[in-house]
């Protein structure tokens with residue numbers, strides 16, 4: 596019987612290069628890229644009053660807020676430090692960090708994919724474990740960690 600190696604790392608890295616830029620003022624830090632179930636765990640970091648594009652989750656997402664706060668434009672609650680969030684399959688939302696929050700960091704476990712949508716509800720892009728791995732490879736190569744740096748998080 597073959598068992599996958601475990602992962603035990605400091606979630607918030609001391610090396611800034613480990614954060615992968617995703618959009619202006621938005622980064623993610625890979626923790627587990629699960630190519631078996633098709634999902635991933637990462638930290639999402641947003642600085643300034645950033646906005647993450649509108650998207651749909653075809654499968655479940657859970658999150659835990661480590662620092663700062665954020666909300667979805669489509670809902671009337673605010674997730675603050677220590678909050679747990681569950682996003683059901685089919686959920687469409689736009690993540691926004693309020694102007695009085697300098698930095699937010701949230702752990703997300705995302706199953707399946709993220710489907711990005713425009714205002715008309717049409718698909719404008721998607722992300723899955725494979726596109727995330729590719730983003731990591733390109734970034735880690737560019738910053739000198741080497742494209743294989745992400746391999747330690749791939750299962």
Ligand code: FE
Pocket residue numbers: 650652656682688
């Ligand atoms: Fe989401």
